[in-house]
Structure formats: structure tokens, C-alpha cells
Amino acid sequence: MLVGLSQSEPMSSPIRFLLNDAEVTLTEVAPDDTLLDFLRLNRHLTGTKEGCAEGDCGACTVLVGRLHDGALRYEPINACIRFLAACHGCHVVTVEHLARQGELHPVQQAMVDHHGSQCGFCTPGFVMALYGLWMGNPDPSVVEIETALQGNLCRCTGYEPIVKAARAAAAAGGQAMDALTVERDDVTAKLAAIPPGADVRRDGKRAILPADTDGFAQALLDNPDATIIAGATDVGLWVTKFLRPIAPAIFIGHLMKEVDVSADEIRLGAGVTYSELLPVVEETMPELVDYIERIGGWQVRNAGTIGGNIANGSPIGEMPPLLIALDARIVLRKGDERREISLESFFIEYGKQDRQPGEFLESIIIPRPPGRIAGYKVSKRAHSDITAVACAIMVHEEHGMITNARIAFGGMAGIPKRATKAEAALRGRPFARDTFEAAAHAVAEDFTPLSDWRASEGYRSAVAGNLIRRFWLEQDGEDVRLSRAVGE
Numbered sequence: 507m508l509v510g511l512s513q514s515e516p517m518s519s520p521i522r523f524l525l526n527d528a529e530v531t532l533t534e535v536a537p538d539d540t541l542l543d544f545l546r547l548n549r550h551l552t553g554t555k556e557g558c559a560e561g562d563c564g565a566c567t568v569l570v571g572r573l574h575d576g577a578l579r580y581e582p583i584n585a586c587i588r589f590l591a592a593c594h595g596c597h598v599v600t601v602e603h604l605a606r607q608g609e610l611h612p613v614q615q616a617m618v619d620h621h622g623s624q625c626g627f628c629t630p631g632f633v634m635a636l637y638g639l640w641m642g643n644p645d646p647s648v649v650e651i652e653t654a655l656q657g658n659l660c661r662c663t664g665y666e667p668i669v670k671a672a673r674a675a676a677a678a679g680g681q682a683m684d685a686l687t688v689e690r691d692d693v694t695a696k697l698a699a700i701p702p703g704a705d706v707r708r709d710g711k712r713a714i715l716p717a718d719t720d721g722f723a724q725a726l727l728d729n730p731d732a733t734i735i736a737g738a739t740d741v742g743l744w745v746t747k748f749l750r751p752i753a754p755a756i757f758i759g760h761l762m763k764e765v766d767v768s769a770d771e772i773r774l775g776a777g778v779t780y781s782e783l784l785p786v787v788e789e790t791m792p793e794l795v796d797y798i799e800r801i802g803g804w805q806v807r808n809a810g811t812i813g814g815n816i817a818n819g820s821p822i823g824e825m826p827p828l829l830i831a832l833d834a835r836i837v838l839r840k841g842d843e844r845r846e847i848s849l850e851s852f853f854i855e856y857g858k859q860d861r862q863p864g865e866f867l868e869s870i871i872i873p874r875p876p877g878r879i880a881g882y883k884v885s886k887r888a889h890s891d892i893t894a895v896a897c898a899i900m901v902h903e904e905h906g907m908i909t910n911a912r913i914a915f916g917g918m919a920g921i922p923k924r925a926t927k928a929e930a931a932l933r934g935r936p937f938a939r940d941t942f943e944a945a946a947h948a949v950a951e952d953f954t955p956l957s958d959w960r961a962s963e964g965y966r967s968a969v970a971g972n973l974i975r976r977f978w979l980e981q982d983g984e985d986v987r988l989s990r991a992v993g994e
């Protein structure tokens with residue numbers, strides 16, 4: 507029997523991961539221990555900075571490698587809201603691992619050559635984000651560079667020299683000789699040898715990492731009040747900003763990654779991240795790519811999950827309005843029992859969802875859109891910002907007449923909700939400007955939005971109508987997008 511555990515308590519199994527070129531085994535970890543604190547306070551790897559402590563500024567960016575179907579993939583994530591327990595089975599790479607034999611990495615050298623740093627506080631985070639881009643995209647466009655840097659903020663240098671550095675690093679190449687490429691087989695073998703589950707505690711606070719989804723189902727039955735943590739892009743702030751207790755916690759970011767695309771529908775495991783969803787959207791619904799890329803920054807999209815965005819019940823979550831407009835269904839699981847419901851019916855009222863104790867969201871079923879689809883997000887910043895209003899519109903039209911319409915909004919009510927009166931104004935009417943103008947007026951009858959720090963009631967109401975007008979303008983062939991890059 508392990509010291510400190512009674513016979514009725516489960517046996518501990520450690521957290522194991524790779525950190526740069528070292529193997530780490532931890533037997534005492536609390537669920538609210540962050541990777542950032544471990545790097546800085548325990549391992550003295552202070553190149554990873556704490557800026558905002560909420561996944562917004564990117565100063566804490568590290569790369570995390572994880573096996574996906576046996577293949578090793580690295581992605582930038584925010585160490586400030588990544589819990590240490592969630593690193594089990596991963597390879598964590600910090601900025602200290604880039605330079606070798608006294609020579610800077612091509613990304614680092616390009617930042618020096620193009621004056622991409624002034625005060626330097628944000629620089630390691632930029633370097634790590636650009637490192638992730640450099641490895642995966644050897645010839646990025648300016649727009650692709652800007653997209654990769656959505657989650658990194660610089661207060662003094664300005665982005666132009668950083669973008670120039672990214673282009674110079676791409677031109678320098680060298681990916682085939684990079685340490686993470688050369689060592690890939692060895693890292694893959696070491697990660698594959700790590701057992702998939704873990705169960706640790708510190709100071710009486712327990713963190714559970716189930717080996718598979720069946721283990722998660724049982725763990726949640728045994729601990730129905732546990733905090734479920736997938737990407738921690740929301741729960742991380744509960745700890746760093748509100749100091750909320752989250753123990754016991756069940757970590758599931760490594761589970762439910764299935765993606766199945768058929769002619770009729772798309773089935774996603776609830777643990778699929780935004781970044782993992784993006785290739786599916788590019789293939790099946792390319793008109794929604796910009797909407798997905800407006801959710802958080804790259805680091806957040808690499809961690810945040812589709813299921814988490816639904817299950818937390820936020821009225822301003824980006825995915826529920828889109829999925830409701832697409833008439834998506836979800837599968838809820840409790841133990842070995844499953845039930846399927848429409849996503850729309852999952853949201854009952856603010857803070858209340860149709861989910862029983864011990865039940866969790868296992869998968870999402872998305873019908874292929876039978877008509878035209880668009881998604882819009884309105885926020886104060888263009889990227890990496892909280893939503894004021896989210897809108898998704900799906901319209902099916904035959905022979906110039908609208909046969910069906912589904913319009914859903916986030917940020918307009920206490921739950922993600924359809925605009926039924928606006929929909930009624932479209933159905934059975936000609937696919938024409940006047941029809942959409944009528945729907946834009948009708949949406950005012952669907953909602954009485956609140957005023958808060960994100961937006962006023964009047965602004966939200968005006969935006970809702972204008973997004974319906976925008977949909978018509980785009981379908982009529984008018985380009986109403988703002989240019990994303992100089993000279994584009």
C-alpha cells in the first residue's frame with residue numbers, strides 16, 4: 507500500500523511526459539498545478555513568461571507534441587492555462603530547447619536580423635508560435651503568418667518586423683535538420699511507451715486521467731461532482747483568475763478524438779479541437795473557415811474542444827449557434843447508456859443544460875448543410891477576443907424560393923437560440939433582397955438582449971439585423987469582408 511493512501515483509496519499512477527530532452531515522472535500533482543508554474547518555479551525554465559494568465563497574450567507559448575493515431579504532432583499551446591496533469595504522455599518543448607551548440611535556431615536568428623524584439627518580454631512566445639508554423643508550413647503566406655500569430659500580443663515592437671522575420675525563417679529552411687525532426691522517431695517511441703492513464707494527487711486534491719472513454723465514463727460515475735477538463739481554455743481561468751477549487755478533476759483532452767465524414771453527415775468526438783476540426787471544415791464547408799479561425803488564437807484552437815464549447819453552456823460560445831443552424835445532434839453518455847438529442851434542446855436556460863449527474867457529451871453529429879451556410883462573429887478585436895454576437899444562417903432555396911431557413915444567435919439571450927420569427931420571414935418567400943430585409947426587421951422580435959461590457963442592447967439588436975443583411979449581400983455576390991493583409 508502506498509504511504510498516505512488508505513486501502514479504500516485508488517492506487518496512484520504517475521504523470522509522465524518528456525520535457526525538452528528529459529523524461530519527467532511526477533507522483534504528486536494537484537489538478538490546479540499549471541505547466542507554466544512547473545516550468546518556471548520547478549525547472550527554472552524562465553524563457554516561458556507569464557503575461558495575462560488567461561491564454562490571451564501568448565507570452566507563455568510552448569510546443570506540445572502528442573501522438574495522434576501513432577503519428578507525432580506538435581502544436582503551440584498556452585502554458586499558463588495548461589494544467590500539468592494534462593501533459594501526461596506529451597512532449598513539452600520550451601524556447602530553451604531551440605538553440606544548439608551555441609547557434610540560434612533559424613526562427614530566433616530571423617527575429618534578431620529583422621529587429622523583431624524591443625523589450626523582449628513577448629519574444630519567446632512569438633518564437634515558439636513561429637517555430638510551430640515553421641515546422642508545419644515551410645512557405646507560409648502573410649495571411650497564414652498573421653493567423654499563426656493571432657494568439658500573440660506585442661506592445662512595443664510592432665508586427666511588421668515579426669512578420670518579416672517569419673518570412674525570412676521560412677526562406678532559411680532547415681526543417682529536415684531540426685532537432686524535433688531528427689529526434690522524432692526516438693520521441694515517438696518514448697511517448698508510445700508511456701501508459702495511457704494516470705491518477706495522482708497532492709495535498710488531498712486528486713487528478714484523474716482515464717486511459718480511454720470507457721474509463722472516463724466509470725470515473726464520472728464514481729465522481730459525479732468532479733470537474734471535467736478538456737482543453738482548459740475555460741476552466742484554466744477559473745483557477746488563474748478566480749482561484750476556484752476544481753478537485754477532484756478528470757482530464758479528458760486526450761480522449762474522444764474520432765472524426766468520421768460521410769456523404770450525409772460529420773461525426774465528431776467531443777474531444778476534437780478547433781484545429782483538428784479545421785481540415786474537415788475546409789473540405790466540407792469552406793465558407794466557414796474564417797468563422798473557425800476567429801475563435802481564440804492559434805494556441806487556444808489547439809487546446810479548446812468542440813464538446814467543451816458546447817458543454818459549458820455559455821450563451822456566447824461560438825460553436826453552438828453554428829451547430830444549431832446546421833441542425834446538429836449530440837450523444838450524451840452515462841456509464842454504458844447513451845441517448846441522442848438535438849443540440850438545440852440541450853440548452854434549457856442560462857446555466858442549465860439537459861445533462862444528468864454522471865452524464866457527459868460524447869459526440870456531435872452534424873448533417874451536411876442542405877443549402878447555403880454562413881457564420882459570423884462580432885467582437886471588439888478581430889481575433890482572439892470574446893464574442894459580443896455570434897450568428898449562423900443556413901438557407902435552402904429551390905427555384906428561387908426559400909424552402910427552409912435556420913438562424914441561430916449567441917450573445918442575444920441567456921442560451922444560444924434560434925431566431926424563429928426571422929426564419930418565418932424567410933420561408934416560402936423569394937430569395938431576394940426584400941425578403942432578407944424583412945427578416946432583418948423581424949429578428950428584433952426574437953430577442954431582448956442585455957447590455958454588458960461586451961456590447962449594449964441597442965448595438966446587439968442592430969448587429970443581429972445587419973448580419974442577416976450581410977448574408978444576403980454575400981449571396982448576391984458582394985464582397986463585404988475587410989482586407990486581412992496589406993496589399994491583399
